[in-house]
Amino acid sequence: MHFLTRLTVTAALLAGNLACAAEPMLLQPAQIKALGIETAVVGEGGPGKTGTLPGRVLVPNEQMRVVAAPVGGMVEMLAVAPGSTVKRGQVVAHLASPQALELQRDALQSGSQAALLQQSLKRDEQLFAEGLIAESRLQATRATAAQAAAQASQQRQSLGLAGVAPGKLGGPLALTAAIDGVVLEQGVQLGQRVETSALIYRIAKLSPLWLEIQAPLALAAGLKEGGSVKIANSEVSGKLIAIGRAVDPASQTVLLRAAVSQGAATLYPGQVVEVEIAASPGQGQRLPASALARNAGKTLVFVQTATSDKGLSFTARPLRVISQGGDSVLVDGLQAGERVAVKGVSGLKALLTGVGSE
Template sequence: MKRILFLIMFAGVSCNALAATVLPLSAAQLQQMQVQWGPLQAQNKGLSASYPAEVVLPPTQTRVVTAAQGGLITQLSASVGDMVKQGQVIGQLSSPDLVALQSGYLQSDTQARLQAQALKRDQALFQDGIIAQRRLQETQSAYETSQALMHEHKQTLQLAGMSERQIQQLAQKRTMQNGMAIIAPINGQIIEQQQAVGARVDMATPIYTISNPKPLWLMIQVPLAQAQRLKPGNMVRLPKQHLSANIDTVLRQLNKNNQTTQVRASISQGAEQLSVGQIVEVALVENTAQASFTVPRSAVARQGEQAVIFVQQAKGIAVTPVKIVLEQDQQLIVQAALHGNERIAVQGVAALKGHWLGLGGE
């Protein structure tokens, strides 16, 4: 009979329970209900709960510096951890193969010069009618062949590490060098040194690995329901580091074990505060006009789909509707029309809910 009466009372008040916004309870009643109060903790504006993220170096920002030719490493002027600039000389390589390449280029360059002179001469003779057109065509063909061979040898020298200026000096001074500079291909930090001074290396042997630490990626593990509300361009924040990043993409591959997906964000400004492989906490930024607050799970009472908290006021206890943004462990993040300096009930909430629904109290 008591159970039937309870259900009847519950049904009678549930329809108008939300209309009751203030409970006029005395201090004695609150003490009898064992209600305890705590401060309302405001969230950073627009931030959701924190999610774990791994700091990752984009693969496009790493270069391996290799030996352009086989030879002997005679000098290395940079070490692991050093920052280098694109085009900076970071070592020297002595290579007998380079001498042979230069010799081949000089020979082809000389031949191209001779063929250019022969073509000029035959063009003049043809105009004077001294030689036949066939002779001019043969000279023209020999000239074009010599030019192609010269450019082939020049390109080989460029692949071997010689700059355009060095090749021009070689053609002018006809003086060969047996050493070549090891050049940094990008701005960045040397993260690995694979060879030492005095090592003999073959062509394409790795010498250094250089990485540019800007920007970095944040691979964020986000619950599927939250990830579906995100899109490229949204901002995320690292509250502890006071940094911001922008979302690049939301991966549509779900982790079936924990029902999360990865969200990738890029960070440039302040990236030097982070280390590759570091695990950080990242908060998503939500565009909302209402303030967000962190409350204990025990402070929230639910009535159907409605969630409320009980706010201490001078005239009584205000039953305040809240929107639950995220549930995490023993804390909830909620949105509510509050200022942030209020005190809320953190214990005795079940008794307050019963009084609110007319199921108890005096």
């Protein structure tokens, strides 16, 4: 009780000398212990970082393909499952389709008709050269042959879009993977009847990957494309490739996109992660939220300005909060290497303002 009384008296004496926030406060070792004051060096825990921000792992659009039913039919065979690795051109499913048979039949018929009319055209050209038929008949034959050739070409293109092999009838329709990758999703079951364009498989190449990051507007405004990013508590890293120009009205955040190559194999599409982003030079310093105090409408931090055998000196310094996320804040007004109080700040504020001096 006697010690606490002395501490209160000391606080009162200090408060009388602290009308100006720039005046240093000298605390003896006993006072520092009683107030639970602990300090940390600014920038020591990772200089230039913005702290952690929420992010989500995505597959880049250009690295994803879908295997879809080109025509309606029944799923006759499924060769792979989600998580399987596939190669480009690998058969992943068979589709039994009457519509595919119709396409094959129409292609054969149109091809035969076009060939027959080409023969008729050659014959009429010979007869016209010999003066045995009128030019009008030759022109009519040419028009008919051209129309048949165009129809045959259209049928062949329809077969190609459907993935149906020309020149034969029957057999299941083989569906193949368009890229090397991993099966992310299976959209049908064996024996299921599907319509045209129904999703069979979703396949993706999983390196590199994207991170979509939600960042406060004040923080995003100071970032530049090419800045480094890192998954918290891991060796996974990458670079910013896009900074959004629109603000989400609900959260007041900006969407950032980063490409991750190093360590991408350890991530999973859809995974939620915590991301660290390198701050631009001069953007600020990261502090624990516990280091801040509010007084007279200002945000303060207590900077250790001197050390002696008599104790430690602290000066209250106003600063600007750039952004805050979780238990840390990004501030402007401190230099890397300065030492600040991160615990016992409420006691320092009491000494500063004179609370408890009576």
